Amino acid sequence: MSEQNSEAFEMRSRALFQDSVDGLDMRIRSRLTQARSAALDAASSKRRPWAYGWKMWTPAAGVTAAAILGFALWVGSPLNHHAAAGADAQSNFEDLDLVASTDEGSADAMEMLQDDIDFYDFADKAANSGPAA
Amino acid sequence: MARFGTLNTAWKVWDNPAPAPEGAVLEYTRELEKFLAEIERRAFRMAQVALRDADDALDVVQDAMLKLTRSYASRPSTEWRPLFYRILENGIRDLQRRRTVRNRVMTWMPGPKEDPDNEALDPLDNVADAAPAIPEKLMQAQAMEKLEESLRALPARQREAFMLRNFEGMDVAETASAMACSEGSVKTHYSRAVHALREQLGEVW
Numbered sequence: 265m266s267e268q269n270s271e272a273f274e275m276r277s278r279a280l281f282q283d284s285v286d287g288l289d290m291r292i293r294s295r296l297t298q299a300r301s302a303a304l305d306a307a308s309s310k311r312r313p314w315a316y317g318w319k320m321w322t323p324a325a326g327v328t329a330a331a332i333l334g335f336a337l338w339v340g341s342p343l344n345h346h347a348a349a350g351a352d353a354q355s356n357f358e359d360l361d362l363v364a365s366t367d368e369g370s371a372d373a374m375e376m377l378q379d380d381i382d383f384y385d386f387a388d389k390a391a392n393s394g395p396a397a
Numbered sequence: 398m399a400r401f402g403t404l405n406t407a408w409k410v411w412d413n414p415a416p417a418p419e420g421a422v423l424e425y426t427r428e429l430e431k432f433l434a435e436i437e438r439r440a441f442r443m444a445q446v447a448l449r450d451a452d453d454a455l456d457v458v459q460d461a462m463l464k465l466t467r468s469y470a471s472r473p474s475t476e477w478r479p480l481f482y483r484i485l486e487n488g489i490r491d492l493q494r495r496r497t498v499r500n501r502v503m504t505w506m507p508g509p510k511e512d513p514d515n516e517a518l519d520p521l522d523n524v525a526d527a528a529p530a531i532p533e534k535l536m537q538a539q540a541m542e543k544l545e546e547s548l549r550a551l552p553a554r555q556r557e558a559f560m561l562r563n564f565e566g567m568d569v570a571e572t573a574s575a576m577a578c579s580e581g582s583v584k585t586h587y588s589r590a591v592h593a594l595r596e597q598l599g600e601v602w
Contacts, residue, residue: 269595270591270595273591273594273595273598274563274591276540277544277563277564277594278563278564278566280537280540280541280544281439281442281541281544281563281564283537283541284442284538284541285438285439285442288438288441288442292441292451292455293438295455296437296438296441296455296458299437299455299458299459299462300430300433300434300437300462302459302462302463303433303459303462303463303465303466303467304426304429304430304433304466306463306466306467307426307429307466307467307470308426
């Protein structure tokens, strides 16, 4: 197959293709025109100023989200929470054990608690308010 | 790329991006429209050769136009053609892959097979052409049909190289840019495509 034949082949195929392009029917041409208009409309709508809005708000939104996350982590931190909660729980268990105990000499502890509830209330307040003057 | 003297000026530009001057926007919209109008029919025919379906070809061309105008309109106009054809070829490949998957699934699905005779007819298809069908035209149409069949039988990269170089008239550098490969690869693909086509079509074609 010679170089000349190859060139003739390329020219012929190009000419045939161009003929087929020129012979496209009206329906296809019209739909291509519609597609072009739609694409150009989409491009011009993208250039509208409101499209820049999200860019302006992005840094502010990022800072706000970081602040909320930081606050949530600080408030809900297990380091702050668990130590205090553990101490309270221990104290409550000791009190309950004392009151509910049925050892000798303290069998009526629950009854005593009910009778002198005002005294215990006073003792608790006094203990929390520090040394007496 | 804009350079700012101080951070303050950078923030001012960030807050109020300067819109392109109205005249410049109009100018490149007009240029883009001219480019698309010039290229659309050939692009459609190339997509149709690859996909064998006019509606699919139209969809792919429309999608390529949208992507070009949305993402690359601000690029220099000399880059539009290779970019457009790269987008188009990606669209063609995606559609071919989807078709392959759909066909595999459809073979396992029960139900009536598609009958091409039952397709809704477009009334425009029955409108007689203004020019009478003369034998020469018919022969040309048949020759083009054979060429299309042979092109479809080629590997995708060879078909792509042949259509861009021969049908679209792109040079080697532009074709390489459109195909995202080296110029050497373009030459190889093109040469193999011509050789294969001539072998398939024969000397009489």
